[in-house]
Structures are given as C-alpha cells and as structure tokens.
Amino acid sequence: MLTIDGSKGEGGGQILRTAVAMAAITGVDVRIENIRANRPDPGLKAQHLNGIKAVAELCDAEVKGLNIKSHVIEFCPDEIKGGEMNIDIGTAGSITLILQALMVPAMFADDTVKIKIRGGTDVKWSPPLDYLRFVTSGILKKSGYDAEINLLRRGYYPKGGGEVEAVIHPAEIKKINLAGRGEIKRVLGISHSHTGLRNANVAQRQAMHARKILVNNLLNLGVNEEVNIREEYQDAFSYGSGITLWAETENSLIGASSLGEKGKMAELVGKEAAEDLIREIKSDAPLDMHMADQIIPYLALAKGKVKASRITRHARTNVLVVNQFGFDVGIDEDENVIYSG
Known part of the structure; x- marks a missing residue:
C-alpha cells in the first residue's frame, strides 16, 4: 500500500x-x-x-x-x-x-x-x-x-x-503540448447574479466595468478583438454574484474570475476579474496559474509539455502526488514549464 x-x-x-x-x-x-x-x-x-x-x-x-x-x-x-x-x-x-x-x-x-x-x-x-x-x-x-x-x-x-x-x-x-498561446481571437465572459439583485443592476455593473478595463488594456497591447460578456440572473437559494472571463487564443484558453460578497461593490468584482485576466494575458503563457495545477494529472497520463504564467504551490503539490504513483512529471521553475515523459 x-x-x-x-x-x-x-x-x-x-x-x-x-x-x-x-x-x-x-x-x-x-x-x-x-x-x-x-x-x-x-x-x-x-x-x-x-x-x-x-x-x-x-x-x-x-x-x-x-x-x-x-x-x-x-x-x-x-x-x-x-x-x-x-x-x-x-x-x-x-x-x-x-x-x-x-x-x-x-x-x-x-x-x-x-x-x-x-x-x-x-x-x-x-x-x-x-x-x-x-x-x-x-x-x-x-x-x-x-x-x-x-x-x-x-x-x-x-x-x-x-x-x-x-x-x-x-x-x-493525446499528448499535451502547450508551449505558446498564439494570438488572442476574442474575450468572452459570464456575469451572473441572484434575481433579487436585478434592480441594482449587479450583473450589468460587473460586466460593464470588466469590459471597460479589458477593452482599454487590450488596445494598449495591440489587440482589437471582440469582448463579449453575457449577463444573467438566476433565482438561487442564496444571494450572490460573480463573473468569469476567458480569452480564446489560437492554441489555448486563459481564464480569470471574481466573486461578489456582501458589502463588495459590483464594479470591484468586475475590476478584479478583468485585471487578473489582463495580467495572465501579459504573461504570454498558454495556461493561467489555476489551469497549471489542474492539468497535471492529465499531463502525467498523456505526457507532454506546458508553459504556465506562474507555478503555484498547488501545482508543485500535484506534481509531488502524481509522481508517487510512478509518473515522472517535472517543473522547470526558471521557465514556468511543466513536463512529463
């Protein structure tokens, strides 16, 4: 055992x-x-x-x-x-x-x-x-x-x-190889909220602030592509809200998100997610910091090589665990690369 x-x-x-x-x-x-x-x-x-x-x-x-x-x-x-x-x-x-x-x-x-x-x-x-x-x-x-x-x-x-x-x-x-992200094709997102927050326009405010930050920053990066954030309301059991954004690129997808909470302005929720996504995009990596740790079990099984925006403690822990089952996953800390096989 x-x-x-x-x-x-x-x-x-x-x-x-x-x-x-x-x-x-x-x-x-x-x-x-x-x-x-x-x-x-x-x-x-x-x-x-x-x-x-x-x-x-x-x-x-x-x-x-x-x-x-x-x-x-x-x-x-x-x-x-x-x-x-x-x-x-x-x-x-x-x-x-x-x-x-x-x-x-x-x-x-x-x-x-x-x-x-x-x-x-x-x-x-x-x-x-x-x-x-x-x-x-x-x-x-x-x-x-x-x-x-x-x-x-x-x-x-x-x-x-x-x-x-x-x-x-x-x-x-099949083998997973993500060394470069390629050009950004478009940015999508979903801004959501409990129906009880509709009168306060929470989903719209989250989306509007995120969209403004994304468009301005993408233009500064020379990217003039679609930014489409869908707004939705649902009758959930508890009040809440959030926004998830992702950039579709030639080779990958890069994501970021933020959650609303009591006392937190909807504009701040949109700002946090948009700024996180821009930070990930500026890294030029095909995987964001969260996907880097999620992909490790699949990388162990299929072999390959991926580049991440950052190697987190969660990613290092996942490598530690999968390797105890006989796999050979490694990390190049200098290049933020995870490889197997």
Missing part, C-alpha cells in the same frame, strides 16, 4: 482529491496520513469527505477512516465503471472540486459516466463552474477529452442548492 503524507506541499484537500483520483486510475491502494495536519482545523472536513466518497463510488473502492476530522484514510480501488451518479453535497460545498476529482478517472470507465451533483457552483477557494466548463474543459477537449458540463442552477454560499450535470465519455487523451 502506497503511503502519502497529507501535510506535504500545500497540505490541504488537493492532496486528497489527486491521490484518490490517481489511485482509482492506477489501481494502487493508498493510505493518506497527516491529513491537513498543519491547518488550524486539521483532519477531514465535509467537503473532502464528499469528494472521496464520490471517487469511491466511481471505482467501487473500499475506504477506511472516512469520518469528519479523521487524520488517516485508506483507499482501495476496484474497477472504474460507467453509469449514473447522484451527489448531494447538502451545503454550498464546491461542486467543481468534486468534479475535478471525478473527471480524471471517469475517462477510464468502461462506459459513459453521468453525474448529477448539487451544491455550490460559485464559492470561495474553488474554481467557479464557468471556469471549469469553459476553460478547463475547453483545454482538455483539445487533447481528446470528451465531456459535457451543463449548469442547471447556480448555488451561492451559504445554502448552495446549485445543480450541475456532467457527462463524461471514455477517452484516451
């Missing part, structure tokens, strides 16, 4: 999600110790429990130690099978973090995996659903990943209640 120290690297939930996903794929039994040992509230939290349970259901794994505040789990996978999964997080726990854990092994299932999941679509400390379905999925599709992710209802903190359907087909992804 492979033993992984859950306190290493970023020392959080990502170690758990990546470890159980890679265990499912490789068929290796894994023991994860010192779970979140250096955090103020060490051990498993409900969010981590739900992610591990979801991957366990996908591969019919036997799991020991699956309890709130547990510091050790043992995960013994069986065969990854297709079929339907219904997951109810019960709170505004992140839908995207659970989908991240499922998306890697699900492509190895013997048949299509259909997932319906309820929880938070746009919550702190996790990628917004729009980033996952337009940036992450868009980049993976270029290498042959075959999935559809559909938003049925948004879920904001604290009640959640968002609904997402994901359909993941068996696939064999």
Whole structure:
C-alpha cells in the first residue's frame, strides 16, 4: 500500500482529491496520513469527505477512516465503471472540486459516466463552474477529452442548492503540448447574479466595468478583438454574484474570475476579474496559474509539455502526488514549464 503524507506541499484537500483520483486510475491502494495536519482545523472536513466518497463510488473502492476530522484514510480501488451518479453535497460545498476529482478517472470507465451533483457552483477557494466548463474543459477537449458540463442552477454560499450535470465519455487523451498561446481571437465572459439583485443592476455593473478595463488594456497591447460578456440572473437559494472571463487564443484558453460578497461593490468584482485576466494575458503563457495545477494529472497520463504564467504551490503539490504513483512529471521553475515523459 502506497503511503502519502497529507501535510506535504500545500497540505490541504488537493492532496486528497489527486491521490484518490490517481489511485482509482492506477489501481494502487493508498493510505493518506497527516491529513491537513498543519491547518488550524486539521483532519477531514465535509467537503473532502464528499469528494472521496464520490471517487469511491466511481471505482467501487473500499475506504477506511472516512469520518469528519479523521487524520488517516485508506483507499482501495476496484474497477472504474460507467453509469449514473447522484451527489448531494447538502451545503454550498464546491461542486467543481468534486468534479475535478471525478473527471480524471471517469475517462477510464468502461462506459459513459453521468453525474448529477448539487451544491455550490460559485464559492470561495474553488474554481467557479464557468471556469471549469469553459476553460478547463475547453483545454482538455483539445487533447481528446470528451465531456459535457451543463449548469442547471447556480448555488451561492451559504445554502448552495446549485445543480450541475456532467457527462463524461471514455477517452484516451493525446499528448499535451502547450508551449505558446498564439494570438488572442476574442474575450468572452459570464456575469451572473441572484434575481433579487436585478434592480441594482449587479450583473450589468460587473460586466460593464470588466469590459471597460479589458477593452482599454487590450488596445494598449495591440489587440482589437471582440469582448463579449453575457449577463444573467438566476433565482438561487442564496444571494450572490460573480463573473468569469476567458480569452480564446489560437492554441489555448486563459481564464480569470471574481466573486461578489456582501458589502463588495459590483464594479470591484468586475475590476478584479478583468485585471487578473489582463495580467495572465501579459504573461504570454498558454495556461493561467489555476489551469497549471489542474492539468497535471492529465499531463502525467498523456505526457507532454506546458508553459504556465506562474507555478503555484498547488501545482508543485500535484506534481509531488502524481509522481508517487510512478509518473515522472517535472517543473522547470526558471521557465514556468511543466513536463512529463
């Protein structure tokens, strides 16, 4: 049984999600110790429990130690099978973090995996659903990943209640090579808000401020392409708002986002996302800092080489975890390049 120290690297939930996903794929039994040992509230939290349970259901794994505040789990996978999964997080726990854990092994299932999941679509400390379905999925599709992710209802903190359907087909992804981003073709986005904030024009104000910053900065960079940000309102269970932006380039997609919260001006939400996207664009890298850590399990499996705007602690941690399963992923810190094979 492979033993992984859950306190290493970023020392959080990502170690758990990546470890159980890679265990499912490789068929290796894994023991994860010192779970979140250096955090103020060490051990498993409900969010981590739900992610591990979801991957366990996908591969019919036997799991020991699956309890709130547990510091050790043992995960013994069986065969990854297709079929339907219904997951109810019960709170505004992140839908995207659970989908991240499922998306890697699900492509190895013997048949299509259909997932319906309820929880938070746009919550702190996790990628917004729009980033996952337009940036992450868009980049993976270029290498042959075959999935559809559909938003049925948004879920904001604290009640959640968002609904997402994901359909993941068996696939064999090809080598991933993203050394240059190419020219920017257009910038798209979605600015969203609870219907109760429609009279305050929250979605419009987020979008308008983001668009203004994007257009001005892109012109300064010599880019005179379309900036199209869609505005939408939904009757969610809790009030909330957010904006996700992405640049479509010749070779890739680059994303950025920001969430609204009580007391935070809508203009600031749009400003944060737009300035983050411009910063990513100015790096000339084909992957933004968030996609850099998400792509690592796929890079381990398919081989290849990618350049990121920045190598984060999350990315280094993901490399540490996948390599313990026998893969050979490396990082060139000087060039912000991640490579495998």
